[in-house]
Amino acid sequence: MTTITIPEGMPQYGDVPRLDVEKVRADFPILGREVNGHPMVYLDSGNTSQKPRQVIDAMREHYEHHNANVARSVHQVGTEATEAYEGARAKVARFVNAARPEEIVFTKNATEAINLVAYAISNSPAGSRLAFGPGDEIVISEMEHHSNIVPWQLLCERTGATLRWFRVTDAGRLDLESLDEVVNERTRLVSYALVSNVLGTINPTSAITARAREVGALVLLDASQAAPHIPVDVADLDADFLAFTGHKMCGPTGIGVLWGRYELLERMPPVLGGGSMIETVTMERSTFAAPPARFEAGTPPIAEAVGLGAAVDYLTGIGMEAIRWHEKELAAYALDALATVPGLRVFGPTTPVGRGGTISFGLDGIHPHDVGQILDSLGVEVRVGHHCARPLCVRYGVPAMTRASFYLYTTTGEVDALVRGLDQVRKVFG
Template sequence: MKLNAEKIRNDFPILSQSVNDEPLIYLDSAATAQKPLAVLDAVQSYYETSNANVHRGVHTLADRATSQYEAVREKTRAFIHAADSAEVLFTRGATTSLNWVAKSWGEANVKAGDEIVITIMEHHANLIPWQQLAKKTGAALNYIHLTADGQLDMEEAARLITNKTKIVAVTHCSNVLGTINPIKELAQLAHQAGAVIVVDGAQAVPHMPIDVQELDADFYAFSGHKMLAPTGTGVLYGKRALLEQMEPVEFGGEMIDFVYEQDSTWTELPWKFETGTPNIAGTIGLGVAIDYLNEQDRTAIHEHGQLLLQRLWPQLQQIEGLTIYGPQDIAQRTGVISFNLDGLHPHDVATALDMEGIAVRAGHHCAQPLMRELDVPATVRASFYLYNTPEEVDRFVASLQAVKEFFANGFI
């Protein structure tokens, strides 16, 4: 199946606008993806027809809302090929999901003298929770570094993951380099050492099929807003045996069984972790986003990103003074390109591109240790998704050339 990006664009009303009198080219999907009409309509429809709290009431609206909400859990289970819908926990996003694992499983199982292994390419969301856990418990925090071509050094990984390791935390796909990491191989190393593997899938789930059982991930976290769903939605997958052992990290309504004056008991999975009124409308939108991605075929989405990179890559290499970070083999990466132009600050490049109607990201991308590894303060990042077209690739390159000329010669 081949994607028709031009047709898909019609489903995204935001993409039809102009920015600075130029047609918008949105190349910041790694930060947040745009939302199709089907998702927007689903959120509005919930508020117009079914707005009630879930799990609590017996009246018609409450029953309707609960049915819609819980249907998304089963839909998500199938989407990531989990064994049981009880292994799917709804959260506010990947950051919340990762913090839950660190606070619950981590604090119960990690102690002084243990080791936590992460990678130097992690987003801060999959770094700071482990950093704080190490500080709190006295465990050591060790980093797997990169090969010369921006891939994970698997020889170093094999050395670092030992019988002292309790947790291996790794991004499935780098939000800066686009690198696709070998999760199944890392899971084997972790499990041979008696450790659990925690995967940040925020950059992978929007772009490619995910089978958490095939990967043998113990925990897998991702955000809704990067995969066409509303903001404030996310998922934590965990193997049932691990989730059963874990204590909740937030307390209050919804997650209880019985409450006594001096003690309380928790309800069953998955609800024992989900306290308070959830983001009902957003979760319903997440379900529709899953439907939309399934209709497009996620393998085709990944192949579309590869086709755009194949068009972009040789053109970028023709720009003198441009450095691309990450794997040079585009088959080893997602549709994320981080780069710098000699003598230009990334923020200046991004601002100039915005004047051309092109939205890119500039900065450290919540990956400051990786920036130090690359020996740069920041990069420009262009991230492509299913609604980007080959023509947009060409216009992006032409604008980038014009930006370079402007800073060199004062005209654009």
């Protein structure tokens, strides 16, 4: 397991050791490069995070010494690969405090994880708890990533169910004043982001989950922007499903996670059919393996799972509480710094309370694409556009936003570089 040594006497966040950011940065080779002749300032971790050497080395080690297919070979190398793959599952289970490793399903990404649940619901036989139909309702929110909107729209089209949603306040919070009306006796599923990928808002869970339980609804949390940044405990969250992706949490692309309560996974029919997900096959019919194998048809992302396991080791060694507090301080610093930029509007919470290290903003009279191009010319890498959350842009009456997203390796000096870059943007566009 990766450990980060905290120098003796280093200040702490209460009982949590403060991050040694420079020591962390030394683990990420790409952070030393230049962009357009300037030191790279990477402020796009909400899009994808950078990868530490520990993850890169773990994947290289796997390919060089343990590469084989899993769950189907009795030879030594195949056994090693299977042990590494299932070992990664166990690490992820511990990371989110799952009751057992079998509650972890490896997917391609969080999008596939959410779609897996949606298609399993539509494949469920009539009369089962997971069968939806006309009159049933699915509740999401106005701040969702498209990955947590489109699958439910498609499910409604397939089943005749109705989609409803929570509105978002001007301050970037979920409007829960109508909670009892939106989540009602017809609600079968509530699915929303634990942390907004645009606003940085950390959404409350207890009131929504309690109301869902009252009406017998399931709860799915999109933790794509939560699992990399704050401690995530599925037992404490009391959800039924949780989805997140590896590439935003120091892991590789091509692997995501669906956690589900095992008793629900057992009831879910498979979505993809093929090798490794079967119990028996005849020419007339097939029976299916127990979860999670039932949902992992074909050769899985083996090396990617190994990389994700290494990323979990890395983050656990540093400490998720330390990462949370580091980003909380960065958000406070950045909000104060951005407030000095004339004509800048922050979308979402303007205080560091109940928010993470993602800040989206607009500059009066300047299109975000122009902002992004000027910043890139200065080596400052941000994301511009609707961030796969177009309904949220419509809610705020803008075609696009500029987003700066921080992570464990981000420094206050990089925030300063962003502000200097925005001053240059304003000079260029008058």
